[in-house]
Amino acid sequence: MSATTIHLALVDDWELSGSGGGDPHALQFRPIRKLAKIYNKYGIRGSFNAEVMQQLAFRDFQNEHPELRTLADEWDETLQETFRQGHDIQLHTHPQWSSSEYQDGKWILKGDWSIVNYSSNEAWQMLSRGKEYLENLLRPLNSDYRCISYRAGSWCVAPSSFMLNLLADLGIMFDISIVGKLKYDTRRIKLDYSNCEEDFAPFYPTMTDARRVSNKIERIVCIPTNHFYGSRRLTLKHHLTKVVAKVKGGQSTTNGQAGGGYGSDWADTKHDSSLRRIYEKGVVPYLKGKHLISDLAQLDYPLMREMLSSIRRRARATGLANIPVVLSIHTKDIRVFDDIERFVSDISTAPDIKCVTLTEIARELQNGTFAIKTKS
Ligand SMILES: [Zn+2]
Secondary structure, rough: OOOOOOEEEEEEEEEOOOOOOOOOOHHHHHHHHHHHHHHHHOOOOOOOEEEEHHHHHHHHHOOOHHHHHHHHHHHHHHHHHHHHHHOOEEEEEEEHHOOEEEOOEEEEEEEOOHHHHHHHHHHHHHHHHHHHHHHHHHOOOOOOOOOOOOEEEOOOOOOOOOOHHHHHHOOOOOOOOOOOOOEOOOOOOOOEOOOOOOOOOOOOOOOOOOEOOOOOOOOOOOEEEEEEEEEEEHHHHHHHHHHHHHHHOOOOOOOOOOOOOOOOOOOOOOOHHHHHHHHHHHHHHHOOEEEEEEEEOOOOHHHHHHHHHHHHHHHHHHHOOOEHHHHHOHHHHOOOOOHHHHHHHHHOOOOOOOOOHHHHHHHHHHHOOOEOOOOO
């Protein structure tokens, strides 16, 4: 049997921290240039999910606070520059920015973190404004540009009586918010993807619950963001390295922001000591499940290799000639670019891997390159 061709999309969520903190230069502008440079060096094209709610808030307050206009302009220029180099830009929204205040140089975000908790009308406003912003920004550079994919902030897309229909109404062809086996129960995020009916291949979702596979063709496709199970040895080793780095360097990372990646942003941190948080968000899940989101910013090189083995194993098991696989990155969390560069170097020459953008996946979906599952 010939190997399945894996159409691999490296999909970065490009944003400030979930609470609105951080310096856009350190968390966004510098690291996206660094990452794009790595992609360019190895001749691959990446995709960047621009978190637009943040940018809309900057624009809303720019008249009273001119420094926000400067940053918002640089945000635009950075995305245009990245797009000109051949990388894709797609839609990502964090609704907590929908109700925001800017005081003494700091953002106070009051909105709910999950878009499914808003009314259908409010969600429509956020999604359509975001899509319009990106299309207005990028169409002058390429008149064919369209928002065709979506990833929800904090992965929150299901269940929802309206989300998939709104996305389809907007012309979004596929959603990449589902991560198999992901489960959060924190003050800010409640999400349960532990029983998704499909967590690897593209599928037509039940329109009110993307965790379920529809029994017929629908107006939108779901392609899960990949997850895998790291070996106990590597995950624990990787985690301990992070803890040691944190103890040595306080809470700061090379990006100059609070460490911890997701989880620390989302957890109820009011009464948590830092060490307790490290233990609960880090050691416990690693020992219990070793479940990992395929997020290059959170993995070291050995874990990226394990991730790739898992993807190859699952791709071959489908018996299909072609399959799209979506990875994640969070530029704001990248600590070691060297590991990502090694990984990019590997995949750029792998005979069974084709690095693609989200727009290229949309085209192949239209061409019928990929089988899309329905419940048989
Ligand atoms: Zn995000």
